[in-house]
Amino acid sequence: MTDDLYAVVGNPISHSKSPWIHSRFAAQAGEAIEYTAIQAPLEKFADTVEAFFSRGGKGLNVTVPFKQEAWAMATRRTQRAEKAGAANTLFIDSEGSLTADNTDGKGLVQDLTVNNQIELAGKRVLILGAGGAVRGVLGPVLAERPAALFIANRTPTKAAQLVELFRTEAGETVLGGGGSTDPEGVFDVIINGTSASLQGDLPPLSSELVGPATQGYDMMYSHEVTPFNRWIRDHGGKLGTDGVGMLVEQAAESFHVWRGIRPDTAPVIAALRSGAG
Numbered sequence: 001m002t003d004d005l006y007a008v009v010g011n012p013i014s015h016s017k018s019p020w021i022h023s024r025f026a027a028q029a030g031e032a033i034e035y036t037a038i039q040a041p042l043e044k045f046a047d048t049v050e051a052f053f054s055r056g057g058k059g060l061n062v063t064v065p066f067k068q069e070a071w072a073m074a075t076r077r078t079q080r081a082e083k084a085g086a087a088n089t090l091f092i093d094s095e096g097s098l099t100a101d102n103t104d105g106k107g108l109v110q111d112l113t114v115n116n117q118i119e120l121a122g123k124r125v126l127i128l129g130a131g132g133a134v135r136g137v138l139g140p141v142l143a144e145r146p147a148a149l150f151i152a153n154r155t156p157t158k159a160a161q162l163v164e165l166f167r168t169e170a171g172e173t174v175l176g177g178g179g180s181t182d183p184e185g186v187f188d189v190i191i192n193g194t195s196a197s198l199q200g201d202l203p204p205l206s207s208e209l210v211g212p213a214t215q216g217y218d219m220m221y222s223h224e225v226t227p228f229n230r231w232i233r234d235h236g237g238k239l240g241t242d243g244v245g246m247l248v249e250q251a252a253e254s255f256h257v258w259r260g261i262r263p264d265t266a267p268v269i270a271a272l273r274s275g276a277g
Protein backbone atom coordinates (compact mmCIF):
# COMPACT_ATOMS: atom_id res chain seq x y z
CA MET A 1 0.00 0.00 0.00
CA THR A 2 1.30 3.47 -0.80
CA ASP A 3 1.44 6.16 1.88
CA ASP A 4 -1.37 8.74 2.04
CA LEU A 5 -0.25 11.93 0.36
CA TYR A 6 -0.35 15.41 1.92
CA ALA A 7 1.42 18.66 1.04
CA VAL A 8 1.73 22.36 1.81
CA VAL A 9 1.25 24.75 -1.13
CA GLY A 10 2.67 28.26 -1.18
CA ASN A 11 4.95 30.62 -3.08
CA PRO A 12 7.73 30.67 -1.98
CA ILE A 13 7.69 27.39 -0.06
CA SER A 14 11.26 26.17 0.36
CA HIS A 15 11.55 27.47 3.95
CA SER A 16 8.31 25.86 5.12
CA LYS A 17 8.59 23.88 8.35
CA SER A 18 5.33 22.03 7.65
CA PRO A 19 6.82 18.90 6.00
CA TRP A 20 9.13 18.44 8.97
CA ILE A 21 6.37 19.08 11.53
CA HIS A 22 3.94 16.64 9.89
CA SER A 23 6.61 13.97 9.54
CA ARG A 24 7.14 14.26 13.33
CA PHE A 25 3.41 13.89 13.94
CA ALA A 26 3.19 10.88 11.61
CA ALA A 27 6.15 9.19 13.32
CA GLN A 28 4.58 9.77 16.76
CA ALA A 29 1.24 8.32 15.67
CA GLY A 30 2.68 5.48 13.56
CA GLU A 31 0.72 6.80 10.56
CA ALA A 32 2.00 6.11 7.05
CA ILE A 33 1.87 9.48 5.32
CA GLU A 34 4.02 11.33 2.84
CA TYR A 35 3.99 15.14 3.21
CA THR A 36 5.74 17.31 0.66
CA ALA A 37 6.06 21.02 -0.19
CA ILE A 38 4.68 22.30 -3.48
CA GLN A 39 5.50 25.70 -4.94
CA ALA A 40 2.50 26.74 -7.05
CA PRO A 41 3.06 29.36 -9.75
CA LEU A 42 1.24 32.56 -8.70
CA GLU A 43 -1.37 32.22 -11.45
CA LYS A 44 -1.78 28.45 -11.11
CA PHE A 45 -2.93 27.79 -7.58
CA ALA A 46 -6.29 26.24 -8.52
CA ASP A 47 -4.67 24.00 -11.16
CA THR A 48 -2.11 22.85 -8.61
CA VAL A 49 -4.82 21.97 -6.07
CA GLU A 50 -6.91 20.13 -8.65
CA ALA A 51 -3.92 18.15 -9.92
CA PHE A 52 -2.97 17.18 -6.35
CA PHE A 53 -6.40 15.82 -5.45
CA SER A 54 -6.93 14.15 -8.81
CA ARG A 55 -3.81 12.07 -8.24
CA GLY A 56 -5.29 10.85 -4.95
CA GLY A 57 -3.87 13.45 -2.51
CA LYS A 58 -5.64 13.40 0.86
CA GLY A 59 -5.10 16.89 2.22
CA LEU A 60 -3.35 20.21 1.67
CA ASN A 61 -2.10 22.99 3.85
CA VAL A 62 -2.13 26.38 2.16
CA THR A 63 0.14 29.28 2.96
CA VAL A 64 1.07 32.74 1.67
CA PRO A 65 -0.17 34.06 -0.73
CA PHE A 66 -2.94 31.56 -1.49
CA LYS A 67 -5.12 31.35 1.65
CA GLN A 68 -7.91 33.56 0.27
CA GLU A 69 -7.86 31.78 -3.06
CA ALA A 70 -8.10 28.41 -1.30
CA TRP A 71 -11.15 29.70 0.58
CA ALA A 72 -12.75 30.99 -2.63
CA MET A 73 -12.26 27.84 -4.70
CA ALA A 74 -13.65 25.43 -2.09
CA THR A 75 -17.23 24.25 -2.59
CA ARG A 76 -17.69 23.76 1.16
CA ARG A 77 -16.28 25.58 4.15
CA THR A 78 -16.24 24.77 7.83
CA GLN A 79 -17.90 27.38 10.02
CA ARG A 80 -14.57 28.68 11.30
CA ALA A 81 -13.19 28.95 7.75
CA GLU A 82 -16.30 30.73 6.51
CA LYS A 83 -15.81 33.64 8.92
CA ALA A 84 -12.03 33.69 8.57
CA GLY A 85 -12.29 34.47 4.86
CA ALA A 86 -9.18 32.37 4.30
CA ALA A 87 -8.26 28.69 4.43
CA ASN A 88 -5.05 26.98 5.47
CA THR A 89 -6.42 23.43 5.20
CA LEU A 90 -8.12 21.68 2.28
CA PHE A 91 -9.50 18.15 1.93
CA ILE A 92 -12.15 16.23 0.01
CA ASP A 93 -15.09 15.43 2.28
CA SER A 94 -17.08 12.18 2.36
CA GLU A 95 -19.36 13.47 -0.41
CA GLY A 96 -16.49 14.38 -2.70
CA SER A 97 -16.58 18.16 -2.13
CA LEU A 98 -13.43 20.26 -1.89
CA THR A 99 -13.69 21.55 1.67
CA ALA A 100 -11.85 24.50 3.24
CA ASP A 101 -10.96 24.73 6.91
CA ASN A 102 -8.92 27.24 8.89
CA THR A 103 -6.92 25.98 11.87
CA ASP A 104 -4.88 29.15 12.50
CA GLY A 105 -7.15 30.60 15.19
CA LYS A 106 -7.37 27.32 17.04
CA GLY A 107 -3.57 27.10 16.82
CA LEU A 108 -3.12 30.57 18.31
CA VAL A 109 -5.59 30.01 21.16
CA GLN A 110 -4.12 26.60 21.96
CA ASP A 111 -0.59 28.02 22.08
CA LEU A 112 -1.64 30.97 24.23
CA THR A 113 -3.89 29.22 26.71
CA VAL A 114 -2.49 25.68 26.95
CA ASN A 115 1.22 25.97 26.11
CA ASN A 116 1.84 29.39 27.66
CA GLN A 117 -0.98 29.62 30.23
CA ILE A 118 -1.98 33.03 28.89
CA GLU A 119 -5.73 33.17 29.47
CA LEU A 120 -7.91 35.38 27.28
CA ALA A 121 -11.19 34.83 29.14
CA GLY A 122 -12.21 37.98 31.02
CA LYS A 123 -9.03 39.83 29.92
CA ARG A 124 -8.40 43.09 28.07
CA VAL A 125 -6.86 42.01 24.79
CA LEU A 126 -5.29 44.18 22.08
CA ILE A 127 -4.64 42.83 18.58
CA LEU A 128 -2.34 44.75 16.26
CA GLY A 129 -3.14 44.45 12.56
CA ALA A 130 -6.28 43.94 10.52
CA GLY A 131 -5.06 41.88 7.57
CA GLY A 132 -5.74 38.29 6.60
CA ALA A 133 -3.76 36.85 9.51
CA VAL A 134 -5.84 38.74 12.09
CA ARG A 135 -9.17 38.05 10.41
CA GLY A 136 -8.21 34.36 10.41
CA VAL A 137 -7.88 34.20 14.21
CA LEU A 138 -10.59 36.57 15.46
CA GLY A 139 -13.38 33.96 15.72
CA PRO A 140 -11.47 31.58 18.02
CA VAL A 141 -10.05 34.52 20.03
CA LEU A 142 -13.56 35.93 20.64
CA ALA A 143 -14.81 32.43 21.52
CA GLU A 144 -12.52 32.62 24.57
CA ARG A 145 -14.72 35.50 25.81
CA PRO A 146 -12.25 38.28 26.59
CA ALA A 147 -13.76 41.20 28.53
CA ALA A 148 -12.60 43.57 25.79
CA LEU A 149 -10.89 43.20 22.44
CA PHE A 150 -9.48 46.17 20.57
CA ILE A 151 -8.18 45.82 17.00
CA ALA A 152 -5.59 48.51 16.22
CA ASN A 153 -4.30 48.94 12.69
CA ARG A 154 -2.14 51.35 10.71
CA THR A 155 -5.13 51.78 8.38
CA PRO A 156 -8.01 52.36 10.85
CA THR A 157 -10.84 51.65 8.37
CA LYS A 158 -9.68 48.05 8.02
CA ALA A 159 -9.93 47.56 11.78
CA ALA A 160 -13.41 49.11 11.75
CA GLN A 161 -14.47 46.67 9.02
CA LEU A 162 -13.36 43.70 11.11
CA VAL A 163 -15.27 45.05 14.10
CA GLU A 164 -18.44 45.12 11.97
CA LEU A 165 -17.79 41.65 10.61
CA PHE A 166 -17.32 40.06 14.04
CA ARG A 167 -20.00 41.92 15.97
CA THR A 168 -22.17 38.83 16.43
CA GLU A 169 -19.26 36.63 17.52
CA ALA A 170 -18.26 39.27 20.08
CA GLY A 171 -21.30 38.64 22.28
CA GLU A 172 -20.57 40.26 25.66
CA THR A 173 -16.99 41.19 24.71
CA VAL A 174 -16.54 44.93 24.27
CA LEU A 175 -15.22 44.94 20.70
CA GLY A 176 -13.53 48.06 19.33
CA GLY A 177 -11.17 49.05 16.57
CA GLY A 178 -9.19 51.98 15.22
CA GLY A 179 -5.74 53.29 14.44
CA SER A 180 -2.45 52.30 16.10
CA THR A 181 -2.64 55.20 18.55
CA ASP A 182 -6.34 54.75 19.46
CA PRO A 183 -6.25 52.02 22.15
CA GLU A 184 -6.24 53.35 25.70
CA GLY A 185 -5.33 51.93 29.09
CA VAL A 186 -3.25 48.93 30.08
CA PHE A 187 -3.92 45.62 28.30
CA ASP A 188 -3.45 42.15 29.78
CA VAL A 189 -2.50 40.59 26.45
CA ILE A 190 -1.16 42.30 23.31
CA ILE A 191 -1.00 40.13 20.17
CA ASN A 192 1.01 41.29 17.17
CA GLY A 193 -0.71 40.12 14.00
CA THR A 194 0.90 42.66 11.66
CA SER A 195 3.52 41.71 9.12
CA ALA A 196 5.64 44.65 10.37
CA SER A 197 8.11 42.36 12.16
CA LEU A 198 8.98 40.78 8.83
CA GLN A 199 10.65 44.10 7.99
CA GLY A 200 12.05 44.40 11.55
CA ASP A 201 9.46 47.13 12.07
CA LEU A 202 6.89 47.91 14.76
CA PRO A 203 3.53 49.69 14.70
CA PRO A 204 3.73 52.98 16.67
CA LEU A 205 2.54 52.04 20.15
CA SER A 206 2.09 54.00 23.33
CA SER A 207 4.02 52.70 26.34
CA GLU A 208 0.87 53.41 28.39
CA LEU A 209 -0.65 50.21 26.99
CA VAL A 210 1.89 48.11 28.90
CA GLY A 211 1.86 47.29 32.62
CA PRO A 212 3.97 44.82 34.63
CA ALA A 213 1.49 42.00 33.95
CA THR A 214 1.11 42.70 30.23
CA GLN A 215 1.86 39.66 28.14
CA GLY A 216 3.01 40.01 24.53
CA TYR A 217 2.55 37.43 21.80
CA ASP A 218 4.00 37.77 18.32
CA MET A 219 2.26 35.64 15.70
CA MET A 220 5.46 35.74 13.65
CA TYR A 221 8.17 33.25 14.57
CA SER A 222 11.85 33.90 14.83
CA HIS A 223 14.96 32.47 16.45
CA GLU A 224 15.67 35.92 17.89
CA VAL A 225 13.44 37.86 20.29
CA THR A 226 11.13 39.72 17.86
CA PRO A 227 11.15 43.57 17.81
CA PHE A 228 7.60 43.51 19.19
CA ASN A 229 8.39 41.21 22.11
CA ARG A 230 11.51 43.26 22.87
CA TRP A 231 9.40 46.42 22.88
CA ILE A 232 6.93 44.93 25.39
CA ARG A 233 9.75 43.80 27.66
CA ASP A 234 11.59 47.13 27.39
CA HIS A 235 8.41 48.94 28.42
CA GLY A 236 7.99 46.90 31.60
CA GLY A 237 5.82 44.01 30.35
CA LYS A 238 6.57 40.30 30.38
CA LEU A 239 8.89 38.82 27.78
CA GLY A 240 6.45 37.37 25.28
CA THR A 241 6.62 34.38 23.04
CA ASP A 242 6.78 34.16 19.26
CA GLY A 243 4.51 32.19 16.94
CA VAL A 244 6.44 28.94 16.68
CA GLY A 245 3.95 27.24 19.00
CA MET A 246 1.07 28.59 16.91
CA LEU A 247 2.74 27.16 13.80
CA VAL A 248 2.93 23.70 15.35
CA GLU A 249 -0.56 23.90 16.87
CA GLN A 250 -2.25 24.89 13.59
CA ALA A 251 -0.44 21.95 11.97
CA ALA A 252 -1.66 19.64 14.74
CA GLU A 253 -5.23 20.79 14.22
CA SER A 254 -4.91 20.12 10.46
CA PHE A 255 -3.50 16.66 11.24
CA HIS A 256 -6.51 16.06 13.47
CA VAL A 257 -8.92 17.20 10.74
CA TRP A 258 -7.33 14.80 8.25
CA ARG A 259 -6.41 11.79 10.40
CA GLY A 260 -8.65 12.04 13.49
CA ILE A 261 -5.55 11.92 15.72
CA ARG A 262 -4.33 14.76 17.94
CA PRO A 263 -0.50 14.85 17.97
CA ASP A 264 1.59 15.66 21.03
CA THR A 265 2.88 19.10 20.11
CA ALA A 266 5.25 19.81 23.03
CA PRO A 267 8.26 17.77 21.78
CA VAL A 268 7.84 19.19 18.27
CA ILE A 269 7.77 22.79 19.54
CA ALA A 270 10.80 22.12 21.75
CA ALA A 271 12.73 20.61 18.84
CA LEU A 272 11.98 23.57 16.57
CA ARG A 273 13.06 25.99 19.28
CA SER A 274 16.36 24.18 19.60
CA GLY A 275 16.98 24.54 15.88
CA ALA A 276 15.62 21.27 14.43
CA GLY A 277 13.50 21.27 11.28
Ligand code: ATR
Binds near residue numbers: 133134201
Ligand atom coordinates in the same frame (compact mmCIF):
# COMPACT_ATOMS: atom_id res chain seq x y z
P1 ATR B 1 -1.34 39.09 6.52
O1 ATR B 1 -1.92 37.99 5.69
O2 ATR B 1 0.02 38.79 7.09
O3 ATR B 1 -2.28 39.58 7.55
P2 ATR B 1 -1.93 41.49 5.09
O4 ATR B 1 -3.33 41.05 4.87
O5 ATR B 1 -1.17 42.16 3.98
O6 ATR B 1 -1.02 40.26 5.48
O7 ATR B 1 -1.90 42.42 6.39
C1 ATR B 1 -0.72 42.92 6.93
C2 ATR B 1 -1.05 43.67 8.21
O8 ATR B 1 0.17 44.18 8.78
C3 ATR B 1 -1.96 44.87 8.01
O9 ATR B 1 -2.71 45.05 9.18
C4 ATR B 1 -0.93 45.99 7.81
O10 ATR B 1 -1.44 47.29 8.08
P3 ATR B 1 -2.29 48.06 6.94
O11 ATR B 1 -3.66 47.44 6.94
O12 ATR B 1 -2.29 49.48 7.40
O13 ATR B 1 -1.55 47.84 5.66
C5 ATR B 1 0.08 45.62 8.86
N1 ATR B 1 1.44 46.16 8.59
C6 ATR B 1 2.30 45.77 7.63
N2 ATR B 1 3.46 46.47 7.72
C7 ATR B 1 3.31 47.34 8.76
C8 ATR B 1 4.15 48.33 9.36
N3 ATR B 1 5.39 48.55 8.90
N4 ATR B 1 3.66 49.02 10.42
C9 ATR B 1 2.43 48.78 10.89
N5 ATR B 1 1.58 47.86 10.37
C10 ATR B 1 2.01 47.14 9.32
